Amino acid sequence: LHWSKRHTTWTAQKTPTNWEDLCEQASLRLAYTIKEEDIPSALYVNSDQTQVVYAQDSKLTWAKTGAKQVSTVGNDKKQAFTVMVSIANDGTMLPLQAIYQGYLKVSRPSPSAPNYENCMNTGFHFEYSNTKTYWSTHGTMHSIL
DSSP, X not given: OOEEEEEOOOOOOOOOTTHHHHHHHHHHXXXXXXXHTTOOGGGOEEEEEEEEESSOOOSEEEEETTOSOOOOSSTTXXXXXXXXXXXXXXXXXXXXXXXXXXXXXXXXXXXXXXXXXXXHHTXXXXXXXXXXXXXXXXXXXXXXX
């Protein structure tokens, strides 16, 4: 068949050419707002979110040797959730927040799941996104604060 193992193809996100100016402008706006509005240090929170994939696929498949475009089935159906970590400017670490796709409480881990109680005792927050995605929303960000 003249097939060989090939990586799937996709386009990466591009960084704006003026990214340094954009970062500087954002920093100045932030500093101005914190000073002029007297925002307490504990209310200035930095958060980051990352995707946690249940089953990592390899993005590999079999295709004809020399093929330039290789498609696969299932790469668009990720089984994942989002973890958001946050720390306040005063050094307080907020609890980890895990966000799951769905509209109901059953979208989250079951209280009978292994280590569920340990997670609750350490302050984890399990949220459902109330959307078709597992990404953080305005509502989930409010619930962690």
